[in-house]
Amino acid sequence: xxxxxxxxxxxxxxxxxxxxxxxxxxxxxxxxxxxxxxxxxxxxxxxxxxxxxxxxxxxxxxxxxxxxxxxxxxxxxxxxxxxxxxxxxxxxxxxxxxxxxxxxxxxxxxxxxxxxxxxxxxxxxxxxxxxxxxxxxxxxxxxxxxxxxxxxxxxxxxxxxxxxxxxxxxxxxxxxxxxxxxxxxxxxxxxxxxxxxxxxxxxxxxxxxxxxxxxxxxxxxxxxxxxxxx
Amino acid sequence: xxxxxxxxxxxxxxxxxxxxxxxxxxxxxxxxxxxxxxxxxxxxxxxxxxxxxxxxxxxxxxxxxxxxxxxxxxxxxxxxxxxxxxxxxxxxxxxxxxxxxxxxxxxxxxxxxxxxxxxxxxxxxxxxxxxxxxxxxxxxxxxxxxxxxxxxxxxxxxxxxxxxxxxxxxxxxxxxxxxxxxxxxxxxxxxxxxxxxxxxxxxxxxxxxxxxxxxxxxxxxxxxxxxxxxxxxxxxxxxxxxxxxxxxxxxxxxxxxxxxxxxxxxxxxxxxxxxxxxxxxxxxxxxxxxxxxxxxxxxxxxxxxxxxxxxxxxxxxxxxxxxxxxxxxxxxxxxxxxxxxxxxxxxxxxxxxxxxxxxxxxxxxxxxxxxx
Numbered sequence: 312x313x314x315x316x317x318x319x320x321x322x323x324x325x326x327x328x329x330x331x332x333x334x335x336x337x338x339x340x341x342x343x344x345x346x347x348x349x350x351x352x353x354x355x356x357x358x359x360x361x362x363x364x365x366x367x368x369x370x371x372x373x374x375x376x377x378x379x380x381x382x383x384x385x386x387x388x389x390x391x392x393x394x395x396x397x398x399x400x401x402x403x404x405x406x407x408x409x410x411x412x413x414x415x416x417x418x419x420x421x422x423x424x425x426x427x428x429x430x431x432x433x434x435x436x437x438x439x440x441x442x443x444x445x446x447x448x449x450x451x452x453x454x455x456x457x458x459x460x461x462x463x464x465x466x467x468x469x470x471x472x473x474x475x476x477x478x479x480x481x482x483x484x485x486x487x488x489x490x491x492x493x494x495x496x497x498x499x500x501x502x503x504x505x506x507x508x509x510x511x512x513x514x515x516x517x518x519x520x521x522x523x524x525x526x527x528x529x530x531x532x533x534x535x536x537x538x539x540x541x
Numbered sequence: 542x543x544x545x546x547x548x549x550x551x552x553x554x555x556x557x558x559x560x561x562x563x564x565x566x567x568x569x570x571x572x573x574x575x576x577x578x579x580x581x582x583x584x585x586x587x588x589x590x591x592x593x594x595x596x597x598x599x600x601x602x603x604x605x606x607x608x609x610x611x612x613x614x615x616x617x618x619x620x621x622x623x624x625x626x627x628x629x630x631x632x633x634x635x636x637x638x639x640x641x642x643x644x645x646x647x648x649x650x651x652x653x654x655x656x657x658x659x660x661x662x663x664x665x666x667x668x669x670x671x672x673x674x675x676x677x678x679x680x681x682x683x684x685x686x687x688x689x690x691x692x693x694x695x696x697x698x699x700x701x702x703x704x705x706x707x708x709x710x711x712x713x714x715x716x717x718x719x720x721x722x723x724x725x726x727x728x729x730x731x732x733x734x735x736x737x738x739x740x741x742x743x744x745x746x747x748x749x750x751x752x753x754x755x756x757x758x759x760x761x762x763x764x765x766x767x768x769x770x771x772x773x774x775x776x777x778x779x780x781x782x783x784x785x786x787x788x789x790x791x792x793x794x795x796x797x798x799x800x801x802x803x804x805x806x807x808x809x810x811x812x813x814x815x816x817x818x819x820x821x822x823x824x825x826x827x828x829x830x831x832x833x834x835x836x837x838x839x840x841x842x843x844x845x846x847x848x849x850x851x852x853x854x855x856x857x858x859x860x861x862x863x864x865x866x867x868x869x870x871x872x873x874x875x876x877x878x879x880x881x882x883x884x885x886x887x888x889x890x891x892x893x894x895x896x897x898x899x900x901x902x903x904x905x906x907x908x909x910x911x912x913x
Contacts, residue, residue: 433627436588439614440621441641441690455631
């Protein structure tokens with residue numbers, strides 16, 4: 312029961328890779344969106360807020376279909392990518408990472424935005440009077456103080472990415488070794504006669520992975536909090 | 542020289558100030574809460590932008606709406622000690638102290654870490670985090686942090702307001718040392734007259750977003766027309782005095798110190814200061830009684846002769862009487878007496894009178910040392 316079959320370990324490795332790149336790739340954008348929403352006022356802010364949260368409420372299959380339209384070889388972005396760099400991300404694990412990133416984005420931004428709003432602007436003002444430029448202030452005061460929120464956002468997004476199914480299967484389909492992540496593999500097994508036992512094992516694995524991620528993040532966040540608040 | 546003209550509408554509140562103050566020593570911004578003191582200091586620091594005005598410090602333009610100059614805070618290099626400390630919670634005390642120091646130009650780092658740590662007595666705190674410090678410790682670290690940025694001028698916004706009396710006594714000597722040893726120009730915001738008497742040379746009196754008066758502390762404080770702003774309970778005179786001699790008594794604790802001031806001398810509780818030390822002395826009007834002849838057989842040691850130059854209007858049962866202590870009238874003392882006594886004794890301008898001051902009325906809160 313403990314030893315993973317080749318098929319299982321492939322799905323686990325793929326899922327971890329997809330989730331890792333989903334989080335890593337979307338982190339800067341998440342930070343930017345959180346900063347715009349928490350600190351800036353501009354026309355259309357409410358629209359941006361809505362767009363960021365859309366994947367939370369729209370059916371995942373719609374998100375996947377939207378990605379297919381945008382990033383398909385004849386889509387506005389996908390077509391450009393293909394013609395300019397010869398890159399196509401549909402039916403690739405990179406595409407799976409993109410789908411997971413989009414689906415997890417609202418969770419990441421929410422956590423970051425909350426922590427950014429909790430950073431006392433007065434401390435940033437104090438840093439300015441001590442000679443720090445706005446960028447230095449952001450790096451030396453704002454970022455360290457919102458670290459627990461960034462961590463929480465990243466872990467939530469990681470866990471969400473591990474579980475992404477609807478958008479993934481719509482956008483990049485179900486290709487063994489390329490886009491067959493844990494949830495997709497589980498789905499496939501449940502559709503296969505005699506696959507029940509294997510599906511159950513994979514389900515247990517995905518629950519364990521998510522649990523490990525959440526516990527690790529809580530422990531890390533506690534360490535950061537004690538470091539900050541003594 | 543600090544030259545300020547700044548105007549801005551803040552909600553329903555209009556701040557519109559203009560003044561000039563010499564930057565040698567401490568400039569105090571005094572006024573009731575809501576007078577606009579903190580907003581003004583924020584404008585000096587560059588954290589709040591006036592809609593119009595011009596701010597220069599020793600010839601350097603910090604802000605000029607007409608010329609489109611608005612130096613960002615990090616390039617103004619004014620140290621700012623906030624009311625609430627504002628230490629960085631994620632850094633140790635050492636990290637906080639060095640935050641501004643590292644960003645100061647290398648050739649302008651005249652004030653070093655060791656010096657500040659010694660001056661403020663914070664060596665045991667260096668590796669701790671701000672969350673574990675007491676209010677007084679936090680404020681000392683905040684002062685040290687601002688100092689180490691080697692600022693051109695130090696802004697202190699009620700740095701003692703959140704501290705109790707004994708903590709204040711812990712910090713005040715440090716601020717005197719900044720003034721006397723580091724010769725750092727300071728703008729000091731307070732609504733506590735005793736702090737200002739003790740520290741400041743120049744007073745900028747603010748009221749409802751405007752500057753009501755600017756000048757040497759003793760001069761502004763002595764003006765009767767400013768009484769509603771300087772505060773009735775606190776009202777009185779500020780005199781320049783000098784330590785003359787010590788009378789040891791039986792022991793130091795029971796000893797007295799004689800101060801000379803224009804028109805006489807004054808015995809106060811023993812001061813640990815060498816003769817010749819120049820002091821600023823505040824005598825509240827409510828602690829002064831008047832007599833027409835020098836009293837005899839009295840416990841009061843301090844009797845100053847003078848001439849009545851002004852009798853204020855009745856306000857309730859009391860009147861304030863101004864007594865000139867020298868011929869020029871530059872040194873004067875205020876006495877608050879009942880209107881009834883004023884009538885009975887026929888107190889009016891031109892009459893000679895004696896001011897009676899109890900020694901106990903002059904405590905350490907009434908004394909300030911001159912900067913230089």
